[in-house]
Amino acid sequence: MAQDKVDIFDTTLRDGEQVPGCKLDATSKLAIAARLDELGVDIIEAGFPISSPGDFKAVEDISKLVKNARVCGLTRAVEKDINVAAEALQHAKRPRIHTGIGTSDSHIQYKFKATREEVLERAYKAVKHAKSFVEDVEFYAEDAGRTDNEFLARVCEKVIEAGATVLNIPDTTGYCLPDQYGTKIKYLIDNVKGIENATISCHCHNDLGLATANSIAGAINGARQIECTINGVGERAGNTALEEIVMVLRQHSHLNLDTNIDATLLNDTSRMVSESMGMPVQPNKAIVGANAFAHSSGIHQDGVIKKRETYEIINPADVGVDESAIILTARSGRAALAYRAKNIGFELDKKQLDKVYLEFLRVADIQKEVNDKDLPLIIKASNI
Numbered sequence: 001m002a003q004d005k006v007d008i009f010d011t012t013l014r015d016g017e018q019v020p021g022c023k024l025d026a027t028s029k030l031a032i033a034a035r036l037d038e039l040g041v042d043i044i045e046a047g048f049p050i051s052s053p054g055d056f057k058a059v060e061d062i063s064k065l066v067k068n069a070r071v072c073g074l075t076r077a078v079e080k081d082i083n084v085a086a087e088a089l090q091h092a093k094r095p096r097i098h099t100g101i102g103t104s105d106s107h108i109q110y111k112f113k114a115t116r117e118e119v120l121e122r123a124y125k126a127v128k129h130a131k132s133f134v135e136d137v138e139f140y141a142e143d144a145g146r147t148d149n150e151f152l153a154r155v156c157e158k159v160i161e162a163g164a165t166v167l168n169i170p171d172t173t174g175y176c177l178p179d180q181y182g183t184k185i186k187y188l189i190d191n192v193k194g195i196e197n198a199t200i201s202c203h204c205h206n207d208l209g210l211a212t213a214n215s216i217a218g219a220i221n222g223a224r225q226i227e228c229t230i231n232g233v234g235e236r237a238g239n240t241a242l243e244e245i246v247m248v249l250r251q252h253s254h255l256n257l258d259t260n261i262d263a264t265l266l267n268d269t270s271r272m273v274s275e276s277m278g279m280p281v282q283p284n285k286a287i288v289g290a291n292a293f294a295h296s297s298g299i300h301q302d303g304v305i306k307k308r309e310t311y312e313i314i315n316p317a318d319v320g321v322d323e324s325a326i327i328l329t330a331r332s333g334r335a336a337l338a339y340r341a342k343n344i345g346f347e348l349d350k351k352q353l354d355k356v357y358l359e360f361l362r363v364a365d366i367q368k369e370v371n372d373k374d375l376p377l378i379i380k381a382s383n384i
Contacts, residue, residue, distance in 0.1 A: 003257060004256060004257050005224070005258065005260065006223075006225065006258065007224060008043070008225075008228065008246070008260070008261055009041075009072070009225050010036050010041040010043065010044055010045065010227075010228060010229065011203075011227055011234075012036070012229040012233060013029055013032060013033060013036075013044065013046055013058070014045040014047050015229060015234045015239055016230070016273075016277075018234065018235045019233055019235065021278065021279075022278065024277065026054070026061070029058045029061075030058075030062065031272070033065055036069065037067060037068050037069050038265065039261055039262055039265050039266075039269055040259070040261045041261070042069055043069060043072050043096060044066060044069045044070070044071055045072040045098065045227075046059040046071050046072065046073060047074070047088075048073070048074040049073045049081075049084045049087075049088035049089075050075065050081045056084065059088040059089065060088045060089075060090075063089050063090070063091040064091045064092075066092070070094040070095070070096045071092040071093075071095055071096065072089075072095075072096040072097070073085035073088050073095075073096075073098065074099075075097060075126075076099070077099055077123060077125070079125075079126075081099070082126065082129050085099075089133075089134070094136070095134045096134060096137070096138055096166075097130040097133065097136075097137050097138070098137075098138040098139075098140060099126045099127065099140070100126070100139050101119055101122055101123050101141075102119075102142040103141040104143035104145075104147045105148070107142060119155070120155060120158050123155055124162045125162075127159045127163055135165070136166075137163055137165055137166075138164065139159040139166070141167070141169060141170065142172050144170050144184070145169075145172060145174075145181065146172075146173065146175055149184055149188075152169070152188065153188055153192050156195070156198075157192050160192070160195070160197055166199045167195075167201065168227065169184065169200060169202060169218070169223070170203035170227075171202075171204045172203075172205060173205060174205035174210065174211060175207070176210070176214055177214075178213045178214050181202075181217050182214075182218060182221040185202070185218045185221040185223050186221040189221070199225050200222060200223040201223060201224075201225035202214065202218035202223045202225070202227060203227035204227075204240045205234065205236065205237065205238070205240075206232060206234070206236075206238045207236055207237045208237075209237070211232070211241070212244040212245060212248065214240075215245060216245070219249075219255075219257055220257075226240060226245050227239070228245055229241065229242060230242055230273040231243075231270050231274060232285075233273070233277065241285075241287070242261070243263075243266045244287055245259070246259050246261045246266065247263065247286075247287050247318075250263065264319065265320055266287060266319045266320055270288035271288075287319055292321070293321055293323075293324045293325060294324070295311065295324065295325065295326055296331055296332060298333025298334075298335070299333070301333060301335060301336035302335040304324055305339050326340060327369060328364065328369060328370040328371070328375075329364055329368065330364040332360075332364070334353055334357050337357055340372070341375055346375070348379075348384070356382045
């Protein structure tokens with residue numbers, strides 16, 4: 001069966017940059033945008049043009065730079081926002097305006113002090129106005145995760161009627177469980193008139209650690225765009241991590257879903273964004289964390305040395321990592337010690353290994369990790 005393409009909408013430069021202390025300078029933004037384009041991202045959300053002169057210029061400059069991806073600017077459902085975004089995007093080869101409004105009862109009642117009918121009208125007018133500038137208009141129904149499905153379907157129908165090409169269904173607060181979010185996407189596909197004329201997009205937050213799971217559930221149920229960030233950066237607990245989406249779909253090929261992302265660039269891109277934002281990646285982060293392909297347990301090390309696939313479902317090279325790491329600690333076994341010793345030129349037979357292993361354990365109990373500089377000293381102290 002032919003695989004369906006899932007578009008990757010990267011919002012590292014917009015939603016990702018909203019993390020406190022992670023503001024990017026103009027040079028870094030352009031460098032990251034160029035890398036995202038090289039990576040194979042389909043849509044780059046370059047910023048929120050009306051929010052500041054700096055953001056306007058960033059969207060304008062990125063529009064001039066990017067060769068392949070669509071360039072997107074965010075707006076509220078406000079005419080002036082849309083005008084400014086259109087101006088910032090005028091140099092883009094493939095511009096997209098991303099406009100929208102909150103649709104949950106909480107947003108309607110407390111944020112807008114409006115009615116559902118008023119929100120429907122504002123949504124329609126915003127998309128219609130954006131459509132006068134660009135062909136490609138994405139509409140976001142903010143807090144869709146907590147929006148009544150029947151009303152959400154009405155909103156979607158209204159904005160499709162106005163010309164929306166993409167419907168963004170955000171789980172803005174990271175509230176949904178995967179089955180709830182997947183069911184919501186399926187409900188829209190089954191109940192929205194004209195849905196065949198639009199792409200459904202998933203924009204999930206990670207407040208409960210479910211952003212990737214929810215996005216995958218959305219794709220399984222018919223969404224064909226996923227909004228994400230490098231390293232999962234974003235407000236509060238962050239966004240769906242781009243690298244996780246790409247590799248989940250690659251590993252589960254039975255889903256018949258894939259992206260255009262060049263996964264061999266993922267590790268380097270992760271480091272680039274981390275260094276530019278001053279935002280360290282947690283060592284146990286899936287796919288791109290320092291420990292993602294590191295093994296310190298003797299049982300795991302023995303298995304990986306014999307056949308990598310025993311404990312690794314991803315080949316490190318597929319995501320741009322040179323090789324698996326065998327880390328020597330007090331939990332390591334003889335197989336790992338012999339492997340690391342051989343790598344630096346020491347071939348140990350069984351009797352030698354037994355003696356060296358006792359000295360190794362003595363040292364490993366004192367320090368957290370035994371490195372290649374320690375090994376010759378340990379072997380010498382073993383009197384083999």
